[in-house]
Amino acid sequence: ATAQIGVTGLAVMGSNIARNFARHGYTVALHNRSVAKTDALLAEHGTDGEFVRTETIEEFVGALEKPRRVLIMVKAGEATDAVIEELAAVMEPGDIIIDGGNALYTDTIRREAAMAARGLNFVGAGISGGEEGALNGPAIMPGGPKESYESLGPLLESISAKVDGVPCCTHIGPDGSGHFVKMVHNGIEYADMQLIGEAYHLLRDALGASAGEIAEVFTQWNSGELESYLVEITAQVLAQVDAKTGEPLVDVIVDAAEQKGTGRWTVKSALDLGIPVTGIAEAVFARALSGSRAQRKAAHGLAAGTLAEKPSDAVQFTEDIRRALYASKIVAYAQGFDQIAAGSTEYNWGLRPGDLATIWRGGCIIRARFLDRIKDAYEADPLLQSLILAPYFRAAIEESVDSWRRVVSTAVQLGIPVPAFASSLAYYDALRAERLPAALTQGQRDFFGAHTYERVDAEGHYHTLWSGDRSEVRTD
Ligand code: NBP
Secondary structure, three states: OOEOEEEEOOOHHHHHHHHHHHHOOOOEEEEOOOHHHHHHHHHHHHHHOOEEEOOOHHHHHHOEOOOOEEEEOOOOOHHHHHHHHHHHHHOOOOOEEEEOOOOOHHHHHHHHHHHHHOOOEEEEEEEEOHHHHHHHOOEEEEEOOHHHHHHHHHHHHHHOOEEOOEEOEOOOEOOOHHHHHHHHHHHHHHHHHHHHHHHHHHHHHOOOOOHHHHHHHHHHHOOOOOOEHHHHHHHHHHHOEOOOOOOEHHHHOOOOOOOOOHHHHHHHHHHHHOOOOHHHHHHHHHHHHHHOHHHHHHHOOOOOOOOOOOOOOHHHHHHHHHHHHHHHHHHHHHHHHHHHHHHHHHHOOOOOHHHHHHHOOOOOOOOEOHHHHHHHHHHHOOOOOOHHHOHHHHHHHHHHHHHHHHHHHHHHHHOOOOHHHHHHHHHHHHHHOOOOOHHHHHHHHHHHHOOOEEEOOEEEEEEEOOOOOOOEEEOO
């Protein structure tokens, strides 16, 4: 037994992570259901470091130093359960099984309990950064028993991305917490991408800018407070010219966005937790709407109305869009962090939001300069009520609020859909409102269902005898 870590599942993610471990000096045992992938990896990249080729699960587990550490990188769902079962049958108490796939966190909670009952340590680790990150340094969000992190942490930290020398990997919390925060990370990624898409749509249709011109705008934005991986790649995608037609590539790509499910999971979980992640929800629905191709085709040509008036000052309006994007992005992150706090309370995970901002600064898809600010905000006040109340973010939004309103109202008049910009602004306005119409909602609920209401001037719950003499009674 010579290998410090084993990787099973050698498709694109698994093979790149295996190579990353090997490049960091670890001996890596390799396993894949079909041996062809193992051999392909060794043939192409065998010189990256020390690998141990294995064919059977027994051989694979036998190649590992104790306590054994096995990283599973197979398709999420049933394949993961099948592989866990095969491994658990031959592993010993104290060994560690790590699931690095995109598992649903409730599956991870179930698997962790089942493995713990058999004396095995089960670590659900969220891994972000795609193929490139897997090879050169991803952000890693491992959950599971704290003891297993002592043996596993140093390996994961060494292959993770680093920002200012700090690894983008830390122990997140018990059982499903690692996959939960990875899920919300992906939800935030959906919101961020949707907001960028809306900014592009406005630059294109309200200002009539070309893809190349818009690429320039994003490149410029990437040198300021919006600096982030997603803004950077947006500029590159927009600048790409299609070899076949000579047109911008973005103009020949079908405008129907697909999704694998983590955004949807985030919204489902938020609904259960009662947390308004409106930016993420709008992003998931916007992808669904874009994919309703038959319905869109049938509706094409419906009237836009006659209010359209294009912005007269393109430079000013571009700056307005930049500010609206930043303010909406702050709201989307604030909502995601609210969901993480609620999940932490629900499952008793003890999550530390500042740690997440720290490890998301590098390696992952949502890496951005702005995460440093989130980290600072939680360091200054770990019990922050909402990210938008941290002094830096509050000031950033207050500086942007006029631009934000101009952008949303212009978009509405021109008939350009900006669901995420608009819902983020509505969220902000609702949060800061002194009185919401929910008082009326409570009155209606009391009227038809005797659901009772509270009063602003007294303790307790009250009911009005709506079908009687309409006097009020206290119900508790
Ligand atoms: P895939 O998700 O495409 O899975 C392919 C791998 O799963 C192959 O090694 C395949 O073995 C194995 N596999 C399957 Br399918 N069914 C199996 C079974 N019943 N028993 C054993 N092995 C089985 O690979 P990927 O795109 O590299 O992603 C791996 C994991 O990482 C996924 O959970 C994914 O969600 C997650 N992830 C992906 C990204 C990304 O950017 N792609 C980012 C972050 C996380 P075979 O070769 O024998 O068919």
